[in-house]
Amino acid sequence: MTRRSVTGEADVVVVGAGIIGCSVAYRLSRSGRSVIVVDAGPCAGAGSTSASSAIVRFHYTLSDNVALAWDSYQAWTDWANEIGGTDPDGMVEYRTTGGILLGPPDEFDLMVTNLTALGIDHEVLSPAQIRTRFPAIDPSRFGPPARLDDPGFFRDGWGELYGLFTPDAGYINDPQLAAHNYQWAAQRHGAEFRYHSRVVDVATSDGHVEGVTLADGSDIHAPILVNAAGPASDQFNELAGVAHRHTIRSRPLRTETHVAPAPPEFSDSQATFVFDPDLGSAFRPEIGGLVHVSNIEPACDELVWVDDPWREDHLPTVEAFETQVLRVARRMPELPIPHRPSGLAALYDVTPDWNPILDRGAIDGLFLACGTSGNSFKTAPTIGHIIKSLIDRSPLGSDAATRERRPEATFTTPRTGSRIDLGHYSRNRKPGPATSVIA
Numbered sequence: 115m116t117r118r119s120v121t122g123e124a125d126v127v128v129v130g131a132g133i134i135g136c137s138v139a140y141r142l143s144r145s146g147r148s149v150i151v152v153d154a155g156p157c158a159g160a161g162s163t164s165a166s167s168a169i170v171r172f173h174y175t176l177s178d179n180v181a182l183a184w185d186s187y188q189a190w191t192d193w194a195n196e197i198g199g200t201d202p203d204g205m206v207e208y209r210t211t212g213g214i215l216l217g218p219p220d221e222f223d224l225m226v227t228n229l230t231a232l233g234i235d236h237e238v239l240s241p242a243q244i245r246t247r248f249p250a251i252d253p254s255r256f257g258p259p260a261r262l263d264d265p266g267f268f269r270d271g272w273g274e275l276y277g278l279f280t281p282d283a284g285y286i287n288d289p290q291l292a293a294h295n296y297q298w299a300a301q302r303h304g305a306e307f308r309y310h311s312r313v314v315d316v317a318t319s320d321g322h323v324e325g326v327t328l329a330d331g332s333d334i335h336a337p338i339l340v341n342a343a344g345p346a347s348d349q350f351n352e353l354a355g356v357a358h359r360h361t362i363r364s365r366p367l368r369t370e371t372h373v374a375p376a377p378p379e380f381s382d383s384q385a386t387f388v389f390d391p392d393l394g395s396a397f398r399p400e401i402g403g404l405v406h407v408s409n410i411e412p413a414c415d416e417l418v419w420v421d422d423p424w425r426e427d428h429l430p431t432v433e434a435f436e437t438q439v440l441r442v443a444r445r446m447p448e449l450p451i452p453h454r455p456s457g458l459a460a461l462y463d464v465t466p467d468w469n470p471i472l473d474r475g476a477i478d479g480l481f482l483a484c485g486t487s488g489n490s491f492k493t494a495p496t497i498g499h500i501i502k503s504l505i506d507r508s509p510l511g512s513d514a515a516t517r518e519r520r521p522e523a524t525f526t527t528p529r530t531g532s533r534i535d536l537g538h539y540s541r542n543r544k545p546g547p548a549t550s551v552i553a
């Protein structure tokens with residue numbers, strides 16, 4: 115019989131060193147818990163975090179999402195204070211671009227209410243104001259979104275769109291470095307990070323977490339596990355034997371982002387991040403005089419669900435590249451179109467309502483920070499606080515019936531003092547109405 119070696123013992127094992135796991139590890143280690151972070155990959159943030167567009171925006175219909183984004187924005191814009199110093203390997207920067215959601219003005223009402231309630235600066239721009247402020251952008255109405263082979267793709271504009279503009283929106287210049295910054299901060303509080311360490315089994319006893327087994331056969335003992343496994347999070351819940359007991363599950367979804375040269379007038383203060391449901395795309399200025407292009411799952415595009423998150427293909431396809439870049443070229447007619455695809459493919463970890471799962475799991479000691487649905491890079495700073503708070507509020511040793519109750523319905527954001535209903539992020543919630551990454 116092979117004897118397994120125990121190579122570690124901690125209060126908490128965090129599975130996954132993406133932006134979420136690193137943020138959680140920082141918060142927990144800073145509060146005095148011993149933490150080991152394990153990741154199958156080579157370094158912090160090498161998973162889906164490295165592919166992130168890293169946009170920080172406040173356009174959400176669910177007010178709790180706005181509050182999470184606004185609270186995290188305070189961390190991104192005060193980064194040295196957030197991580198408690200300066201990482202010698204470099205610090206991420208917040209690039210303020212402003213952000214504009216295009217649409218008919220009556221569709222902004224709920225978002226305007228949310229932004230107003232939190233005191234977030236915003237303005238509804240008329241088509242003429244869009245043309246003046248952002249001359250590269252044509253606010254004509256072309257929608258609904260169409261596929262490239264649909265004759266409707268190149269239809270003439272048939273009306274005009276308004277824009278809900280938030281001047282504080284922006285993006286983080288290097289999402290992978292952001293995870294590394296959190297790792298550095300967590301290590302200063304004693305957290306240990308182990309790479310090339312894939313968890314292949316979860317040890318439980320009588321409904322309680324005992325630890326994990328790694329692919330090399332070694333064990334790490336811990337009474338608390340945090341599932342921050344990104345697109346492999348549902349697979350991890352299966353390892354823990356709990357996936358079928360969670361109403362809300364997540365699935366890996368393939369997505370692509372591309373880059374194109376920026377048109378002449380899309381630079382400096384005349385460039386902004388744009389959410390464009392009319393054409394089904396999103397884009398923002400990119401460092402180096404480029405435009406970074408992504409998609410927002412318009413109904414005409416088939417969703418590409420992936421069974422095995424470990425067999426991911428990172429190459430962009432010609433079809434997605436042409437579709438996404440040409441959609442943006444409709445919105446910015448001067449956009450130069452590259453001759454060949456340039457971009458990448460990556461995975462979202464998508465729940466049925468495109469909101470994350472931030473909750474306790476169905477066994478004692480398991481916590482869930484997953485299902486981030488292509489929109490939770492921005493909220494990682496506050497998610498770290500939420501998971502710490504859930505752990506602090508959940509004494510170990512509770513029985514199954516206690517765990518299924520929802521004792522902690524609210525959370526107060528640490529920087530802006532908003533009260534969040536954690537029920538919206540529960541693993542047993544009734545799914546909300548969102549159908550795309552906009553959530």
Ligand SMILES: Cc1cc2nc3c(=O)[nH]c(=O)nc-3n(C[C@H](O)[C@H](O)[C@H](O)COP(=O)(O)OP(=O)(O)OC[C@H]3O[C@@H](n4cnc5c(N)ncnc54)[C@H](O)[C@@H]3O)c2cc1C
Nearest residue numbers: 130132134154161162163166167168169313344486491492
């Ligand atoms: C293309 C793209 C664009 C995006 N754009 C935005 C945006 O503009 N704004 C925004 O807010 N959000 C955006 N997102 C979403 C955001 O980037 C993600 O929500 C976030 O990065 C997820 O971080 P994570 O730590 O949960 O996952 P990941 O970064 O994927 O990290 C999970 C880690 O877990 C490890 N792991 C998994 N299973 C195991 C196991 N069994 N054992 C050991 N390790 C394991 C993996 O190796 C991986 O490193 C985007 C995402 C993508 C893919």
